[in-house]
Amino acid sequence: MVGAHQALYGGQHEGGDRGKVDADFLGSGAALQALKMFSSGEGRQSQSGGHDQNKLIGLAMAQAGKLWDQQNQQGQVATDKQSAINSAAKMALKMYLKNQSGGKLGGVGGLGGLAGSLGGQSGGSGLFDLAKKFF
Structure with a gap:
């Protein structure tokens, strides 16, 4: 999940002899980006x-x-x-439900708190730590 996000949003998957991306790769990267956006306030009303x-x-x-x-x-x-859109929806729902089942954090505060580790980082460690909380 983190690798897909870094490759798609960090420019590490640009050009060259890369292979074609599948629905799960696109969906994983998109779901993690959505969590990052959500935690920064986009979509929270x-x-x-x-x-x-x-x-x-x-x-x-x-x-x-x-x-x-x-x-x-x-x-x-x-x-x-x-298929890519469906995969992203599935991954986002999985993250959301995993967060809800943890019981410690819920709703906006829970997702925002978990995603807070993303901060302004573009590096992988914050994203990796966040993804580990869900899977």
Whole structure:
């Protein structure tokens, strides 16, 4: 998950002899980006958990669609757009539910608190620590 995010958003998957990306790769990167965006305040308007879940999943789906478009323009996709979007939604829901089942943190505060480790880092350690909390 972290590797996909770094490759897709950190420029480490640009050009060269890379292979084509599949739905899970795009979905994982998009879901982690959505969590990062969500924790920074994008998409957070409501204090109720259901709305938080929907907003996080919506952000993940939107990111997956954008990533698919970008990668498709470069001829680097090995999947259809809907599969990438579905994978992102599944990963975002999995992260959200895992957070909810932990019981310690819930709703906006819980996701924001877990994602707080991302901070302004573009490096992998913060993302890796965050992903470990979910899987």
